[in-house]
Amino acid sequence: MASTAVVVEGAPRPGRARAFLLRLRSGDEVAHLITLVFASAIFLITVLLVFELYRNSALAREKFGWKFLVTRTWDPVFEDFGALPFIFGTVVTSAVGLLIAVPLGVGAAIFLAEMAPARISDALAFLIELLAAVPSVIYGLLAIFTLVPLLRTVVQPFLKKTLGFLPLFQGPNYGVGLLAAGIILAIMIVPFIVSISREVLMAVPVEQREAALALGATRWESIWKVVVPYARAGILGSIFLAMARALGETMAVTMVIGNDPKITSSLFAPGYSIAAVIANEFTEATSDLYIHALIELGLVLFILTIILNGLARLLILATQRKGTAHP
Amino acid sequence: MKKLSAFPLVLTLVVAGMAVALIWGPEKQWAAPSPPPASLINGAGATFPYPIYSKWFDEYHKLHPDIQINYQSIGSGGGIRQILAGTVDFGATDGPMSDEQLGQAKIKILHFPTVLGAVVPTYNISGVSAELKFTPEALAGIYLGKITKWNDAELTRANPGANLPGDDIVVVHRSDGSGTTYVWVDYLSKVSEEWKAKVGKGTSVNWPVGLGGKGNEGVAGLVKQTPNSIGYVELIYAIQNKMPYGQARNSSGNFIKAELASVTAAAAAQEMPDDFRVSITNAPGKNAYPIASFTWLLVPSTIQDGAKRKVITDFLHWMLNDGQKFAEPLAYARLPKEVVTKEMKAISEIK
Numbered sequence: 001m002a003s004t005a006v007v008v009e010g011a012p013r014p015g016r017a018r019a020f021l022l023r024l025r026s027g028d029e030v031a032h033l034i035t036l037v038f039a040s041a042i043f044l045i046t047v048l049l050v051f052e053l054y055r056n057s058a059l060a061r062e063k064f065g066w067k068f069l070v071t072r073t074w075d076p077v078f079e080d081f082g083a084l085p086f087i088f089g090t091v092v093t094s095a096v097g098l099l100i101a102v103p104l105g106v107g108a109a110i111f112l113a114e115m116a117p118a119r120i121s122d123a124l125a126f127l128i129e130l131l132a133a134v135p136s137v138i139y140g141l142l143a144i145f146t147l148v149p150l151l152r153t154v155v156q157p158f159l160k161k162t163l164g165f166l167p168l169f170q171g172p173n174y175g176v177g178l179l180a181a182g183i184i185l186a187i188m189i190v191p192f193i194v195s196i197s198r199e200v201l202m203a204v205p206v207e208q209r210e211a212a213l214a215l216g217a218t219r220w221e222s223i224w225k226v227v228v229p230y231a232r233a234g235i236l237g238s239i240f241l242a243m244a245r246a247l248g249e250t251m252a253v254t255m256v257i258g259n260d261p262k263i264t265s266s267l268f269a270p271g272y273s274i275a276a277v278i279a280n281e282f283t284e285a286t287s288d289l290y291i292h293a294l295i296e297l298g299l300v301l302f303i304l305t306i307i308l309n310g311l312a313r314l315l316i317l318a319t320q321r322k323g324t325a326h327p
Numbered sequence: 328m329k330k331l332s333a334f335p336l337v338l339t340l341v342v343a344g345m346a347v348a349l350i351w352g353p354e355k356q357w358a359a360p361s362p363p364p365a366s367l368i369n370g371a372g373a374t375f376p377y378p379i380y381s382k383w384f385d386e387y388h389k390l391h392p393d394i395q396i397n398y399q400s401i402g403s404g405g406g407i408r409q410i411l412a413g414t415v416d417f418g419a420t421d422g423p424m425s426d427e428q429l430g431q432a433k434i435k436i437l438h439f440p441t442v443l444g445a446v447v448p449t450y451n452i453s454g455v456s457a458e459l460k461f462t463p464e465a466l467a468g469i470y471l472g473k474i475t476k477w478n479d480a481e482l483t484r485a486n487p488g489a490n491l492p493g494d495d496i497v498v499v500h501r502s503d504g505s506g507t508t509y510v511w512v513d514y515l516s517k518v519s520e521e522w523k524a525k526v527g528k529g530t531s532v533n534w535p536v537g538l539g540g541k542g543n544e545g546v547a548g549l550v551k552q553t554p555n556s557i558g559y560v561e562l563i564y565a566i567q568n569k570m571p572y573g574q575a576r577n578s579s580g581n582f583i584k585a586e587l588a589s590v591t592a593a594a595a596a597q598e599m600p601d602d603f604r605v606s607i608t609n610a611p612g613k614n615a616y617p618i619a620s621f622t623w624l625l626v627p628s629t630i631q632d633g634a635k636r637k638v639i640t641d642f643l644h645w646m647l648n649d650g651q652k653f654a655e656p657l658a659y660a661r662l663p664k665e666v667v668t669k670e671m672k673a674i675s676e677i678k
Binding site for chain 1: 374401402403404405407408428495497502503504505506526527528529530531532533534537538539540541545548549552553
């Protein structure tokens with residue numbers, strides 16, 4: 001305390017600066033500043049990213065305008081570019097991935113958190129976290145060597161025979177295509193859903209379960225009607241994270257999607273995703289307009305992610321308003 | 328209280344110190360043991376010739392330990408952009424620069440062919456083991472989506488004994504932009520008016536039909552796995568992976584199998600312009616393989632730094648003479664003599 005007195009007497013300063021100095025000395029201000037810089041770095045990076053994407057896509061935006069979003073052609077030779085087939089491919093593969101991964105992931109998380117013996121649950125959780133760390137090119141190779149032949153020889157002929165009346169399961173069967181990409185995405189995002197959902201479910205207070213059981217609920221009823229709704233926000237959060245990963249996944253998708261920018265009703269047909277086309281064509285793109293069109297695709301992916309994330313958040317709000325066991 | 332309050336400040340200093348150490352440290356630590364090379368040359372560009380280029384730069388470094396040539400295989404497009412921006416000492420490309428691109432250059436850029444590569448049609452047809460022969464009309468028709476069955480008359484006429492099935496052809500192409508694609512579609516543009524008008528040539532094109540595979544390995548994987556498919560890969564890749572590949576009919580009407588000799592023959596047959604920007608697809612000559620191409624180094628005609636100029640011109644001399652012997656073990660075709668002679672003269676243009 002003696003030192004502060006020295007400051008006050010020795011150097012008369014404006015009050016605010018003195019207060020600042022005081023806080024600086026006690027460390028609060030430093031911690032505040034450092035963490036503020038770190039936090040604003042996230043904001044700055046995002047702003048800079050959008051700004052750069054916007055600035056470097058100027059030529060394509062001027063030339064094609066909003067038509068870019070609905071044009072089906074992608075012709076690097078005659079420089080006619082449109083994003084629609086890529087938006088289609090990105091959304092469809094992510095949707096297929098989520099459709100498979102959500103029930104699987106949430107189901108596995110419920111088992112691990114609520115029903116499995118603790119030792120097994122911990123061991124499996126460790127394995128799942130390992131899966132989440134596998135590089136996507138490994139999943140891509142797995143898909144090429146195992147999944148695609150399996151799809152071509154067994155799964156797709158079977159789907160064609162049983163559900164072939166649906167346009168979704170018609171057309172030539174190559175093995176690679178939208179379905180293959182969706183399935184490999186599902187495999188890649190399941191670990192995210194399981195890992196986070198399991199943590200969230202385990203964090204539900206034990207009193208909630210005890211209360212439900214005391215009221216005469218069965219084990220399953222207490223899980224499904226009390227524990228899961230309580231953890232809903234966290235589970236949905238895990239699904240959004242999985243969705244974001246699916247939308248942006250590049251390597252594994254490009255290895256099995258067939259890389260053909262067409263819009264078709266069949267899941268067997270080849271498609272193309274935004275991330276895949278950027279990765280594929282950027283290195284050899286020479287003309288400015290071509291590069292700007294590829295960068296505009298990046299901007300489109302960014303906005304698509306924001307829109308889908310926003311929709312997902314609205315979904316949370318809507319379900320919370322219904323009034324469940326959520327606090 | 329005083330001890331406690333000093334902690335964040337100390338922490339800040341430590342963090343700042345670590346940051347400074349990160350920025351300054353490695354250079355000081357790593358530069359010390361070996362003296363820095365007297366000359367450091369940076370290049371970037373095409374991926375297709377990367378194996379031979381890295382071999383060359385390595386061998387050249389052994390001969391001249393004080394010279395280090397770095398090469399980043401970032402793709403032809405990147406190589407052209409970087410040499411135009413002047414961020415590298417030389418670029419490399421699989422397709423010659425366009426007049427428009429050359430016009431953007433502040434310093435005139437020279438092309439130097441280094442080696443030759445070929446692209447071959449590879450296929451996987453159930454029950455067919457014969458080496459297939461492809462006419463230009465067949466290849467263009469298949470890739471335009473007009474020939475859809477393996478027993479199409481265009482194919483059976485050229486392959487009478489091959490017992491081709493009546494199944495649909497699955498067409499496979501590269502999905503990533505690549506010099507391989509450039510050579511393939513450059514050839515198709517030359518042999519088919521329809522291809523030229525509809526699709527054209529480039530490192531990526533708007534494919535009328537087919538599945539895209541990433542890289543040579545992606546195309547090879549799809550062809551190997553998909554029955555009744557056809558794709559195209561670099562000759563070196565087909566040889567190393569023992570893939571079946573077909574013959575192509577050249578402009579003299581002969582079916583030629585891609586071999587290093589037939590590729591060099593194609594290069595020798597085509598007349599070489601003074602700026603070396605030449606396409607040798609569908610080249611004249613009885614034994615010329617029609618789907619082949621040079622790959623080029625891009626060097627500015629004016630190099631201010633005298634030491635760098637000396638290294639680059641000396642390397643080009645070495646590459647054109649001693650260096651060529653490294654090409655064939657790596658399945659690149661060497662340059663024909665006439666081209667080497669012509670290039671030796673062109674080196675003197677670098678001032």
